[in-house]
């Protein structure tokens with residue numbers, strides 16, 4: 544029998560501080576985390592404080608909203624300031640989109656709590672067309688994601704891809720203004736913001752394999768913080784963890800940054816995990832994919848193994864721009 548150390552739960556006088564970026568999606572995710580914790584521990588919302596942290600990524604993105612993210616910087620662009628606040632005690636936990644998180648965390652921090660995963664699919668957004676296959680030759684498509692760009696060009700080399708950023712409202716406005724005929728966003732974000740509606744069609748993973756960890760929220764904390772560990776364990780979703788362990792191990796072995804077009808998705812079927820992965824040349828001229836099936840506990844090994852297979856098939860220079 545284990546004797547559990549009692550934890551002092553947060554209260555309105557001494558709230559648990561939840562750090563997040565300030566975007567509408569980030570805030571929705573922080574609120575979901577607070578609501579789950581409050582419900583599980585039967586605490587009022589005031590026992591939690593949502594602390595909005597501005598990151599370098601938010602800053603520079605505002606200065607040059609049309610500059611490709613890959614030119615602005617890379618690792619930790621949206622996480623550095625949040626992780627500094629965690630380490631210094633300014634916040635107790637931090638809520639992240641796992642899709643945007645590097646595969647390693649700084650010394651002293653741990654990211655091992657996941658909320659139940661949302662819809663993993665990408666969404667096709669267009670006021671005029673209903674599917675990629677129906678786009679007329681040479682159509683202008685807006686996306687800032689290297690993965691989506693490469694996947695689109697692989698299927699449809701005739702399409703013209705233009706840089707497209709901003710929140711859902713901005714993108715819809717741009718589409719209405721004719722800047723591009725269609726764009727793409729993750730279903731998960733749209734669902735979390737209650738923004739699904741007209742002109743939006745989910746895309747089967749068979750047609751567009753999503754990004755690693757798409758649709759998953761992860762919560763980071765100080766490794767030594769026993770109270771946060773115990774509280775987060777209560778809302779942690781193990782099936783999501785099993786899937787992300789496999790997908791992120793795939794990404795880690797590929798050494799993926801947001802500068803390489805990589806897709807990966809694990810699904811569970813009973814005790815079996817099915818992992819699919821894909822890597823593409825940035826210009827879409829070549830795509831390599833593979834899969835593994837095996838026991839759930841072997842997910843991380845399968846991810847690394849699949850990554851090595853694809854790297855071997857790809858050879859040197861696969862990710863370089865031609």
Ligand SMILES: NCc1[nH]cc(CCC(=O)O)c1CC(=O)O
Pocket residue numbers: 640641642643727728729730731732756757758759760
């Ligand atoms: N890179 C931005 C980002 N990070 C997470 C999401 C959506 C939510 C998710 O996938 O969990 C998005 C926007 C998008 O791709 O539509």
